[in-house]
Amino acid sequence: MESGKIENPKKSSIGLSEKHGKKIVVKKILVASGKGKSSKASSSCSKGLAIGFFLTACHMSEVREMELIKYPNPILSQKCAEVEVGASGVSEILDEMSKKLYEWEGAGLAAPQVGILKRIVVIDIREEPPHLYKLINPKITRKSEEMVESNEGCLSLPILREMVFRHASVTVEYLDENFKEKQIEATGFLSCCLQHELDHLDGVLYIDRLSKFKRSRAIKEFYKLQEEKPEDGGE
Numbered sequence: 178m179e180s181g182k183i184e185n186p187k188k189s190s191i192g193l194s195e196k197h198g199k200k201i202v203v204k205k206i207l208v209a210s211g212k213g214k215s216s217k218a219s220s221s222c223s224k225g226l227a228i229g230f231f232l233t234a235c236h237m238s239e240v241r242e243m244e245l246i247k248y249p250n251p252i253l254s255q256k257c258a259e260v261e262v263g264a265s266g267v268s269e270i271l272d273e274m275s276k277k278l279y280e281w282e283g284a285g286l287a288a289p290q291v292g293i294l295k296r297i298v299v300i301d302i303r304e305e306p307p308h309l310y311k312l313i314n315p316k317i318t319r320k321s322e323e324m325v326e327s328n329e330g331c332l333s334l335p336i337l338r339e340m341v342f343r344h345a346s347v348t349v350e351y352l353d354e355n356f357k358e359k360q361i362e363a364t365g366f367l368s369c370c371l372q373h374e375l376d377h378l379d380g381v382l383y384i385d386r387l388s389k390f391k392r393s394r395a396i397k398e399f400y401k402l403q404e405e406k407p408e409d410g411g412e
């Protein structure tokens with residue numbers, strides 16, 4: 178999710194501290210990439226294209242630089258698989274995704290946005306004090322009946338912004354990078370951001386939360402915006 182504001186922002190009620198996990202040498206993860214450098218995938222990725230990929234912790238950046246997957250790449254519509262508890266390589270993926278989150282100036286980034294079809298998310302909504310959430314297998318276990326209107330953007334749909342309805346508060350349970358069970362009680366922008374990123378793990382984009390009419394209008398607007406900014410296609 179792109180940095181942004183919602184109508185009635187409130188502070189998140191929990192700050193969790195996280196530490197880097199252990200170093201792991203070799204790992205195998207499921208990666209689907211539209212145009213990964215080392216991937217055999219072509220840029221015209223079709224649904225279901227998911228290739229096994231070996232990453233070596235110390236050489237991960239040499240093996241594959243994470244690239245942003247943008248709409249309408251069908252990877253963004255796929256449901257992600259749960260991460261096996263204790264699976265190797267996850268800590269490195271979280272670190273690399275966190276780097277990209279700051280590089281691309283997003284508030285949140287879900288693994289399918291970098292071509293990894295696993296239930297992994299990083300979030301930093303730039304509150305004070307700043308906090309980076311690294312989430313493995315996150316699940317919404319409670320959502321408020323109260324809804325708020327959230328002004329959202331998405332790194333995978335550059336420039337476009339739309340108003341979406343979200344639950345005002347949610348509880349999310351997840352595993353941290355050491356596979357420890359954690360919980361976030363979120364309100365305001367963090368709540369909206371969590372819902373946005375967790376949707377990505379089920380192949381749902383924020384524009385899919387719009388009415389049919391508004392969605393198709395948003396898609397037209399998206400393509401128009403890309404034509405107006407062909408040099409970088411994004412923000």
Ligand SMILES: [Zn+2]
Pocket residue numbers: 178179330331332333373374377
């Ligand atoms: Zn997004």
